[in-house]
Amino acid sequence: MNTIALVGRVTKPFELREVKEGMTVTNNTLAVRKNFKKDGGSEADFIPFVAWGKRAQLLEEYCSKGDLIGLIGKMQSRSYKNDKEETKYVVEMLVEDIEFIQKKAIDKTPEKSAS
Secondary structure, rough: OOOOOOOEEEEEOOOOEEEEEEEEEEEEEEEEEEEEEOOOOOEEEEEEEEEEHHHHHHHHHHOOOEEEEEEEEEEEEHHHHHHOOOOOEEEEEEEEEEEEEEOOOOOOOOOOOOO
């Protein structure tokens, strides 16, 4: 069985690409918080993911860097050749379902006026 569910924050803005006519894709990384440390801080795992088609369009349209989202999908591995003809290997999550949980908190601190 290959099913994974993650909840985390989006690490960068989405960039939608059209790979062939009518087929869109986007890649990003999800920062998934680990347990808290004794000193009060926390750590995160950074999980790369890819979304195709309508899912890619939804993420690009409604989701921003820092938003908290839930993803369900499966892990996949693939390889490709870079510009130097070196084989690169990638392990990433293939998104099958998305849950928009929380928009990034906006700093609402009033600006100080110079008076």
